[in-house]
Amino acid sequence: PQPTPQYRPAYHFSPAAHWMNDPNGMVYYKGTYHLFFQYYPDAMVWGPMHWGHATSTDLVSWKEQPIALYPDKLGWIFSGSAVIDVNNTAGFGKDAMVAIFTHHSSEEEKKGQSKHEYQSLAYSLDEGKNWKKYEGNPVLPNPGIADFRDPKVSWYEAGKKWVMTLATKDRITFYSSPNLKSWTKESEFGEKLGAHGGVWECPDLFPLTLNGKTHWVLIVNLNPGGPNGGSGTQYFVGSFDGKTFTPSSTDTKWADYGPDNYAGVTFANTGPRRIFMGWMSNWNYANQVPTAPWRNATTVARELALQQVGSQLYLVSQPVKETTKLFSSATTLKDLAVNKELDLTAKLKSVGDKFQLKISAKQLASFSVVLSNAKGEEVVIGFDKPTNRYFIDRTKSGQTGFSDKFAGRHTAPRLATTPQADLTLLVDATSVEVFADQGLTVMSELFFPTEPISTLRVYSGTGFQIQELTYAPLAPKAQ
Ligand code: FRU
Numbered sequence: 001p002q003p004t005p006q007y008r009p010a011y012h013f014s015p016a017a018h019w020m021n022d023p024n025g026m027v028y029y030k031g032t033y034h035l036f037f038q039y040y041p042d043a044m045v046w047g048p049m050h051w052g053h054a055t056s057t058d059l060v061s062w063k064e065q066p067i068a069l070y071p072d073k074l075g076w077i078f079s080g081s082a083v084i085d086v087n088n089t090a091g092f093g094k095d096a097m098v099a100i101f102t103h104h105s106s107e108e109e110k111k112g113q114s115k116h117e118y119q120s121l122a123y124s125l126d127e128g129k130n131w132k133k134y135e136g137n138p139v140l141p142n143p144g145i146a147d148f149r150d151p152k153v154s155w156y157e158a159g160k161k162w163v164m165t166l167a168t169k170d171r172i173t174f175y176s177s178p179n180l181k182s183w184t185k186e187s188e189f190g191e192k193l194g195a196h197g198g199v200w201e202c203p204d205l206f207p208l209t210l211n212g213k214t215h216w217v218l219i220v221n222l223n224p225g226g227p228n229g230g231s232g233t234q235y236f237v238g239s240f241d242g243k244t245f246t247p248s249s250t251d252t253k254w255a256d257y258g259p260d261n262y263a264g265v266t267f268a269n270t271g272p273r274r275i276f277m278g279w280m281s282n283w284n285y286a287n288q289v290p291t292a293p294w295r296n297a298t299t300v301a302r303e304l305a306l307q308q309v310g311s312q313l314y315l316v317s318q319p320v321k322e323t324t325k326l327f328s329s330a331t332t333l334k335d336l337a338v339n340k341e342l343d344l345t346a347k348l349k350s351v352g353d354k355f356q357l358k359i360s361a362k363q364l365a366s367f368s369v370v371l372s373n374a375k376g377e378e379v380v381i382g383f384d385k386p387t388n389r390y391f392i393d394r395t396k397s398g399q400t401g402f403s404d405k406f407a408g409r410h411t412a413p414r415l416a417t418t419p420q421a422d423l424t425l426l427v428d429a430t431s432v433e434v435f436a437d438q439g440l441t442v443m444s445e446l447f448f449p450t451e452p453i454s455t456l457r458v459y460s461g462t463g464f465q466i467q468e469l470t471y472a473p474l475a476p477k478a479q
Contacts, residue, residue, distance in 0.1 A: 001044075001292040006452060009428040010354050010474055011326050012280060013037075013054050013062040014297035019044055021286065022150075022202060022263035023277050023298055024051055025068075025082030025099050028270045033059055034128050035277070035298070036068055036099070038079060044295045045287045049076040049104070053128060058322045059275065059301040061478070068099075068131050069122055074138065075105035078117070079150040079202055083180075084269050085123075089162070090180040092123040092134075098180055099123070099131070100164065102149035103138055115142040117149045119166070121180060140183045145169050150202045152265055153180070159242035165205040165218070170196060172203050172220060174245065187244040190220065195234050195252050197225020204265035205240065206274060210306040210313065215248070216240040217304070217315060219255065221263050223283050227254050228410040230284035231262035237306065237313040248313065255315055257412030258392060258443035259284070260431065261299050274304040275320060280431055280444060285403035290448050291430070299444055300426055300433060307440060309415055316439040319426060327356045327472035336458075336466040338367060344456040344471070353452040354474035357425040360467045364414075364421035367464040370457050371427065373398075377449045381425060381434055385462070388414045390436050390443060398449035415440045420467075427453065428474075 008014065018041050025036035032055050039052030051069035054062040069077045080101030088094045099122045108116035118138035122131045142148050147169040156163045156176070164175040164183060171191040175183040190200070204219040218236045226232020233255040238247035255264065256278070264278025278299040281289065286296055302317040331348055345351050357369070368382030377398040383390050393409040394400070400407040414421075416437035424435040429452065434443045458466070 001290075003293055004291050007291045007430045007448060009297050009431065011060050011323070011478060012297040012300060012428055012431065015039060015052055015294050016064055017293040018042065018295070019046055020052060020279070020294070020296045021046065021281070022079045022279050023265070024079050024101065026265065026267040026277060027082040027084060027097065028267055029084055029097060029127060032057055032127065033267065034082065034097075035062065036082065037298070039067065041067060044292065048106075049078055051077050051099070051101070055128070059320050060322050060326055065128070068128060069101070072133060074120060075103035075108070075116070078102035078104045079263065080119070081152045081265070082268060083153055083155065083162070085180070089178060090121070090123070093125045097124045097128055100151045100153045100180065102151065104149070114144055114146040117147070118142045119151045119164070134181070136181060139181050140164070140175065147199050147201075152204045154206065154268060156242050161242070163205065163242065165203045167200045167203050167220070169199060171200065172218065172245070174243070176242070186242070189218070189245045190236075193247065193250055194220060194236065195222055195225050195232070198223045202263040202265055205245065206266055208274060208304065208306045210308065215306060215313060216245060217306075218245055219265060223262065226259065226282070227257050227412070228259045229405060230259060230282040233261060233264055233278065235315055237315070251312065253314060255317065256442045256444050257410070258434070258445040259410055260446045261444040264299065266304065276302045276304050276317060278444070280446065284405040288402040289446065290399050290402050297431075302439075309417060309440070314415060314440055317442050318435055318439040319424065319433070323426070326474055326478045328475040330470050330472035332468060332470045334468050336469055338458045338460040338464040338466060340459065340461065342458045344458060344469075345454075348456065348471050351454055351456045351471070352473050353427065353429050353454070355427050356472045357427070357456070358422065358468070358470040360422040361420065361465060362467050363419050363465065365460060365464040366462050367458060367460040369425070370459060371432070371453045372455050373449050373451045373453055375449075375451060379432060379445070379447045379453075381432060383414065383421070387411070390414060390434065390441055392432065392434065392443055392445045394445060394447045397447035400448075410443065410445065412441050412443050
């Protein structure tokens, strides 16, 4: 395939070449954010998995580093997490960076015994540059469950032990360990709760505080069975006592309603901040998207918090504050009346394909924002009042024929109950991430126009009054 530099995102991580999927082992250490990721360095499609590596000091500009983990005789290196072993519990060394990942043996898989996935360790004593696999691998053998993977490990301070949250087919299994090497099963969760349209993968468990009270959030990715088809990220809010997770509600909740945010989990070792990043794609077509010489990227990093609406607790995600500095020379327009169509391109003088757009209104009504190019290809983002849903329509967004699951209109419920509303859109050449109502409803969506986005208009059939609109292009130095 021809290289597609025009599709290269500027402020999302994508590997220089070849295939990537899930973010792995995300950890902050000594001023640097480490992102490892599912990587196949020999092709632009999924294959024998490695852990690629990238680093950043600000979560928005990423530098790709040499591959961290290569497949070995125990198998390919599937998803997992990383911790900083401050107390040297494993004995690898003080402050060792320890990766806990799934070994996936395709040879064992062929034997059909359902025991081909097990959890292993590797560690680095030089900030993720050089890695050694632990000679005692695997540390958690397979009990006979075909899908037994994606360990997310964190330190549970109240019990002074490590807790592993593991995806085990149709449920989560929690394990604990004093030293990362020997693991004891604590409990299972979710066999009959939440969405089960596909296998459960890439979980995460972490506390968040709201009004002085600590709640535990359990993230469970699943594929298929997402809210708009294919891959999706659901979560539960509840309590955790070091052994058992107890949900406070049985409703199914989604961290992102767009089709293109999967396998997201949070960084370790970030103190009070809880920072989430996902893979900005969907297994429905990730192997077919028309980019070269790489395939796929991450979402922007998002800071998580909890918000109460009625009797329910929801996760809210906002782009991390570091994102703000990417955008400069903002134009703010106030009190814009939208009756039918409002041509923003004329008002803004020029529109690029990498920008942040913020819109606020005192009274939310049906409206849409149309991103398009000279060929009339368009991505339509908006709100539909009768159904109380936000939507993104990429039906006519350019290249869509690479998969019959790509084109379409995707929707998300508005969870906020206030009349006033605000939306932040982050556009980066081939993606839009929509954070509505301070991140209570989020949608992430890819699109591949045959020439870059260059016009912006707002449309409302019933009339919509914008209180304030701010367009800020990506600063030249961030390109
Ligand atoms: C999720 C996933 C994980 C697995 C990895 C393999 O996208 O299927 O469950 O570890 O990708 O690349």
